[in-house]
Amino acid sequence: MKLSCSFDVTRFPVDQHTCYFRMGPLFLPKSVYKIQSREDHAQLEFYIDHDQWELIRPLKTYVNELTWLSGEGTQEFVAEVRIKRRSLYYLIVLICPNILIYLLSSLVFFLPVDSGEKVGFIMTILLAEIVTVGTLNDIFPASSLGFPVLAYLISAITVHLSMLCVATVTVVNVHHYTDDHVSDKIRKIVSSKHLRKLHLTPKIEQLKTRKASRAPKASLCKQDTLKSGVEFDDKSDEDSNYFQSGMKLDAQRVWGLFATTLDRFFSLVHFIATAVVLGYFYFRY
Template structure:
């Protein structure tokens, strides 16, 4: 009997204190049930707090992740979360009367919640639903929803590709029957803690754009500012184009009478045409926003086509020029010291072979060759001078080959100037 009273005196007070402690789970659950009953009485499920009047609803859209950007089709896909809160003075309570409970969490079907969506979305792949509703003792209702995946239209400016930046908008508007205002929230504009980085784009900012009332009640537009990460396209697209353009100058170091000179130019030309075809699959088919890179590649393609035409001219001078006698002005030009300015030595005619050992006779023979007529029939003009006639033909052919070298060197200088100018201008325009 004594042990029975000991058990009663020791165990029962402990259990009693545990049951009646104001912070015990049982007491908290009891007060939460009382608060839910209060909500059911003062906050109807299907009407806003102010009934027919307007209700101020505060939103703070946050970008979760940029999923896809398609410049060619003109749309972007993003995962967005829209926290919502509004004030309902009908459901305030004194925490001291309910076990010091300052907030409770309930299901979305317990009270009225505003229906908010992205009005500018082309397609909503994941519908927006509230998952958590938090009610504070001062009457503020905080709603946290699932992530909304939306496909939205945007006009992309790819002028400075691959260093392009874009600004795309999405509109958040009320979707329900009841009239309520949407106000911008007081939270952070772009919460980096919840954003998942994209491997192609960097988010720079998420700004409130404008508070509109033109078409319908109270619609808020937001602007997302993002920038491309250029490394991938610099390695796979821009670098090969620039390298091929620089290598095109090697064609001028081939012999002027070599047919490989033309083949090399045609190869570079075809490579640039392939690059243009590849870029047409990336950029939008628009005439209002044409990338500077496309202008650059088109200019390079035109330059390579002109270089192929120049190779044909040089090759023709070298191989077919001997069919016509070179005029005296051209002969004086290639023999003058002006040729030194382009890195070549002036041309000197070749004397006949039997006078090679005699310096004075060599010079007089050369002068004699140059003074022979060029517009008369060779059988009448050079009768008995077959050796001189043959030597004059050889010198004429050498002069034409030398003239082809001069033209080729001048074209090389012009080519280098054009290449450096194009690369410098393109770099300046795309970076500044």
């Protein structure tokens, strides 16, 4: 005898299913026969454990009464079978490697842009994730009724890593930008004291200084910073050391500071997105 049961694989690979197997004559009334169950559970002395499924004991059995339209009744024997998937294999082979790759992608923000390894590192991480996705066809159950949450997680990780590659290439490209023209928006971003308080904009080092008289010190500072293409708020006590001896920054240095700001902003967005994705996956399971 071969029996079948439909599964909801939304919580794969930690899914649990309940199947009901009904046996009995379909058109004979209960006046002709009578089904009796001696016990409320089945005997499992001869049951052999399965390597992928675990049978949840006890296996309940009972007799169900049915009534036809004519008023006559019949009986059926019902066995309630509950099974749970053994998830250790999927935990080691599928879940842990993907989450580990996902967490390792955060290390790209700890690599300096000048090292030249940022793009190569994140591309390697993305390639490793894509290779892992290519092996999932033989692991995921082929079902569209209840799509696994784990499949959504792996898809979200792949999209996230792809966007991280785009962000990394953008940061490296901006860092090595050689245009001498710097727009006003970039000047405001680099010189913003609010972003500096949030540690999104790095503190600017004094590259070249020149002597200035102390009497018109404030006006000279403003003139020199306007020539450099970067303006600062002289009302901030934190930025007062930036006006010592009239600091001057070239365009290449400004592009480097702007690239560092972008890198820190992308890292903040990345950590928030990682927490949201992993938190959603955890609470759905």
